[in-house]
Amino acid sequence: MYNPQLTEDGKLRHLLSIEGLPKTIINQILDTAESFVGVAEREVKKVPLLRGKTVCNIFFENSTRTRTTFEIAAKRLSADVINLNVSTSSQSKGETILDTVDNLTAMHADMFVVRHAQSGAAHFIARHVQPHIHVINAGDGRHAHPTQGLLDVFTIRRYKPDLHNLRVALVGDVLHSRVARSEIHALTTLGVPEVRVIAPKTLLPEHVERLGVQVYHDMTAGLKDVDVVMMLRLQNERMAGAMLPSAQEYFKTFGLTQEKLARARPDAIVMHPGPMNRGIEIDSSVADGRQSVILPQVTYGIAVRMAVMSILAGNNG
Amino acid sequence: MKIHIKNGRLIDPRHAIDAKHDLFIAAGKVVGISQAPADFSANQVIDASGLIVCPGLVDLSARLREPGFEYKATLESEMLAAAAGGVTSLACPPDTDPVLDEPGLVEMLKHRARQLNLAHVYPLGALTRQLQGEHLTEMCELTEAGCVGFSHADRPVTDTLVLWRAMQYAATFGFTVWLQPQDKHLAGNGVAHDGEVAARLGLRGIPATAETIALATIIRLARESRARVHIGRLSTEEGVMMVRAAKREGLAISCDVAANHLHLTEHDIGFFDANCHLRPPLRTQRDKEALRQGVADGTIDAICSDHAPVDDDAKLVPFAESEAGATGLELLLPLTLKWAAEQRLPLGDAIASLTCKPAAILGLDSGHLAMNSSADICIFDPEHYWKIEPRALRSQGKNTPFTGLELPGKVRYTILDGNIVHKPDGHHHRV
Numbered sequence: 001m002y003n004p005q006l007t008e009d010g011k012l013r014h015l016l017s018i019e020g021l022p023k024t025i026i027n028q029i030l031d032t033a034e035s036f037v038g039v040a041e042r043e044v045k046k047v048p049l050l051r052g053k054t055v056c057n058i059f060f061e062n063s064t065r066t067r068t069t070f071e072i073a074a075k076r077l078s079a080d081v082i083n084l085n086v087s088t089s090s091q092s093k094g095e096t097i098l099d100t101v102d103n104l105t106a107m108h109a110d111m112f113v114v115r116h117a118q119s120g121a122a123h124f125i126a127r128h129v130q131p132h133i134h135v136i137n138a139g140d141g142r143h144a145h146p147t148q149g150l151l152d153v154f155t156i157r158r159y160k161p162d163l164h165n166l167r168v169a170l171v172g173d174v175l176h177s178r179v180a181r182s183e184i185h186a187l188t189t190l191g192v193p194e195v196r197v198i199a200p201k202t203l204l205p206e207h208v209e210r211l212g213v214q215v216y217h218d219m220t221a222g223l224k225d226v227d228v229v230m231m232l233r234l235q236n237e238r239m240a241g242a243m244l245p246s247a248q249e250y251f252k253t254f255g256l257t258q259e260k261l262a263r264a265r266p267d268a269i270v271m272h273p274g275p276m277n278r279g280i281e282i283d284s285s286v287a288d289g290r291q292s293v294i295l296p297q298v299t300y301g302i303a304v305r306m307a308v309m310s311i312l313a314g315n316n317g
Numbered sequence: 318m319k320i321h322i323k324n325g326r327l328i329d330p331r332h333a334i335d336a337k338h339d340l341f342i343a344a345g346k347v348v349g350i351s352q353a354p355a356d357f358s359a360n361q362v363i364d365a366s367g368l369i370v371c372p373g374l375v376d377l378s379a380r381l382r383e384p385g386f387e388y389k390a391t392l393e394s395e396m397l398a399a400a401a402g403g404v405t406s407l408a409c410p411p412d413t414d415p416v417l418d419e420p421g422l423v424e425m426l427k428h429r430a431r432q433l434n435l436a437h438v439y440p441l442g443a444l445t446r447q448l449q450g451e452h453l454t455e456m457c458e459l460t461e462a463g464c465v466g467f468s469h470a471d472r473p474v475t476d477t478l479v480l481w482r483a484m485q486y487a488a489t490f491g492f493t494v495w496l497q498p499q500d501k502h503l504a505g506n507g508v509a510h511d512g513e514v515a516a517r518l519g520l521r522g523i524p525a526t527a528e529t530i531a532l533a534t535i536i537r538l539a540r541e542s543r544a545r546v547h548i549g550r551l552s553t554e555e556g557v558m559m560v561r562a563a564k565r566e567g568l569a570i571s572c573d574v575a576a577n578h579l580h581l582t583e584h585d586i587g588f589f590d591a592n593c594h595l596r597p598p599l600r601t602q603r604d605k606e607a608l609r610q611g612v613a614d615g616t617i618d619a620i621c622s623d624h625a626p627v628d629d630d631a632k633l634v635p636f637a638e639s640e641a642g643a644t645g646l647e648l649l650l651p652l653t654l655k656w657a658a659e660q661r662l663p664l665g666d667a668i669a670s671l672t673c674k675p676a677a678i679l680g681l682d683s684g685h686l687a688m689n690s691s692a693d694i695c696i697f698d699p700e701h702y703w704k705i706e707p708r709a710l711r712s713q714g715k716n717t718p719f720t721g722l723e724l725p726g727k728v729r730y731t732i733l734d735g736n737i738v739h740k741p742d743g744h745h746h747r748v
Contacts, residue, residue, distance in 0.1 A: 004588055019517065098633060118635035119519040120589030128633075141637070142519030178519060205516035206524070 011315045014126045014135040015308050017144035018185035030154050032307035049310045050079035056109040057083045060116040066138050070113045073305035119143035134312040142176050149182025151304040155297050159269050169196040172232030173203045179273045188212040198222035202243045223263040231272040234281050247280045257283045269293045319343045325365025330669035331685035342692040345735035371668050373405025373693035375675040375684045377573050379624035385414025390626040390713040396435035398712035400739040402647040403695030403728040411443040412470035418443035418454045420462035427463045435738050441468040444483050450474045465679050468495035475501045481538050488544035497549045503527035508637045510600045514583040523598050525553040532556050536563045548572035552597035554607035561616045571678045574608050575623035576652035591632045591639035592718045613660050619675035622649040626714020644714035651724035694732040701727035
């Protein structure tokens with residue numbers, strides 16, 4: 001089947017979504033990331049793999065955190081980095097996405113890291129860039145956030161190396177979450193036998209079970225005996241309205257507290273893609289507790305993004 | 318102009334004709350079937366050996382984009398597309414700019430179309446002023462100006478009381494109300510069927526209930542008001558079942574489906590193909606099968622092109638930001654033939670859903686080829702497969718989900734009121 005993110009000989013050309021990525025490529029990225037974890041701990045935190053290359057962060061939607069991690073990753077690979085916050089510049093002047101992309105191409109960028117509020121934006125850009133340019137999806141609408149999905153499975157693999165023997169639960173707003181979709185595809189592709197989603201019906205997409213997950217609507221049953229709890233961020237605008245009555249009630253029913261976490265296995269780890277809403281989806285005592293691996297996720301995020309960029313740069317022509 | 322069409326296979330579903338018959342045309346009328354009238358001498362003889370001769374197609378929904386959206390398409394470009402597609406009569410929805418809610422605008426459109434003389438244009442008047450769903454339009458005046466029915470285009474009438482009054486008023490005068498069932502709130506700002514594909518791609522969904530709940534309201538109000546109602550662009554299995562039940566009950570309800578929906582499902586969106594951004598959205602395989610069966614068993618009266626040319630830029634954006642719609646006039650016949658072949662239906666049945674049946678919905682005495690009927694004729698080669706190449710389409714809209722596909726059925730001649738408006742060399746006769 002046609003796969004827009006692979007070259008004709010099956011190598012990674014763009015990273016647009018985890019869905020459709022072969023397991024071998026995911027493992028290649030994770031293994032490469034292992035080799036970069038050490039770089040950050042050295043005196044000189046740089047390797048020359050992307051020397052002379054220009055990485056362009058095009059953010060049609062604001063995100064300081066994600067942009068920063070991509071920027072650090074590119075710089076540790078010795079690339080030149082341009083940050084373009086399009087939401088506050090050209091688009092407001094009526095320039096189309098393609099105009100923006102064409103202009104950056106004319107400036108000889110080699111790699112685009114793209115974030116956009118619309119699902120499919122990264123695919124759209126990848127379809128229209130010149131063949132030598134690589135596109136990395138840094139989040140498109142509700143669709144995908146593949147580097148987040150990868151860094152999450154990388155983190156899981158570090159704490160729970162036997163992926164074939166795991167129970168993982170995703171908790172919260174799956175409907176609007178590109179992170180959830182990427183995590184689900186990453187976990188199922190790597191052979192995690194049981195992936196659960198736990199959420200009220202208003203925050204789950206139709207036919208979510210067809211993504212290969214088991215659906216739960218209460219934390220007590222859903223968290224029972226899981227090895228990994230992956231919390232999802234609840235956007236402010238969804239906290240009170242037709243989706244949910246109030247943040248308080250959400251915390252009561254789906255917020256992760258020590259008490260609810262006790263249903264999971266004693267050595268279960270707790271993850272969150274950030275930024276967290278303390279007291280809404282997660283209690284501070286859990287976020288800062290001994291089972292939390294939320295900060296290591298951030299650290300590994302840089303290694304995983306370095307891995308993706310270096311593999312893409314190595315797959316030219 | 319006297320034309321002799323010889324050696325063709327004449328298919329005229331309304332009169333149950335499917336046989337080799339020559340056709341003789343003079344003064345814009347059919348003057349002979351099989352037998353030439355006395356002292357007939359043709360100015361032109363069309364050899365239709367191996368071709369099918371049928372009534373010109375009647376399309377229940379073609380947006381011509383004039384007035385107001387000439388950057389998307391013009392009356393001329395789209396009527397040339399109609400001629401190339403064998404379409405001789407078309408109904409156009411009122412969602413132009415300005416909206417077709419005043420007699421003067423309707424007269425202007427009719428006048429412009431008559432001057433071009435490439436197809437008969439039947440405007441649908443706006444059901445409410447500005448299509449805002451508040452005030453009724455002057456339906457009697459608009460009918461005098463040439464409107465053949467009253468439509469709300471693809472915009473829902475959200476106020477049920479207004480819908481009810483509009484139906485009562487239309488029923489008073491025997492006008493037909495054209496509605497596309499879609500609940501505004503359930504559809505929200507969705508862009509794809511609320512199902513597996515939307516879940517995977519993270520696209521905002523339009524559930525099937527957006528159609529069925531609106532349809533239930535329409536059917537109940539039709540029952541109360543006894544208004545004649547035409548349901549446009551069915552898209553769901555349950556919708557087909559509801560219309561089937563309403564017809565069995567004896568309500569004056571007719572309905573159509575877009576040719577696109579007989580062939581495509583949500584899965585054709587693939588990796589965010591904006592050409593598959595249609596309204597109503599492409600739904601599931603089950604829905605598609607039910608629609609195909611619905612036309613075959615007569616629940617769905619007509620297949621329309623739902624022609625909606627969109628300019629290139631409006632599709633060159635991420636899926637959800639793209640404008641819904643596809644060009645369709647030149648694909649209506651091929652897509653219908655493909656469906657009929659796959660369903661193993663007689664050609665006559667397929668042609669009926671493009672000719673006499675839609676003509677009846679419009680209240681026209683056309684879509685058939687009896688003696689003395691208007692000589693609106695389509696002559697096509699059913700065996701000729703051609704590859705859909707957007708640049709080769711006459712329509713100014715080049716957007717179609719069928720790009721690159723080979724489809725059967727090439728129109729050779731289109732005759733409008735006895736004048737040839739399309740012929741094989743690609744030249745068009747302006748009369």
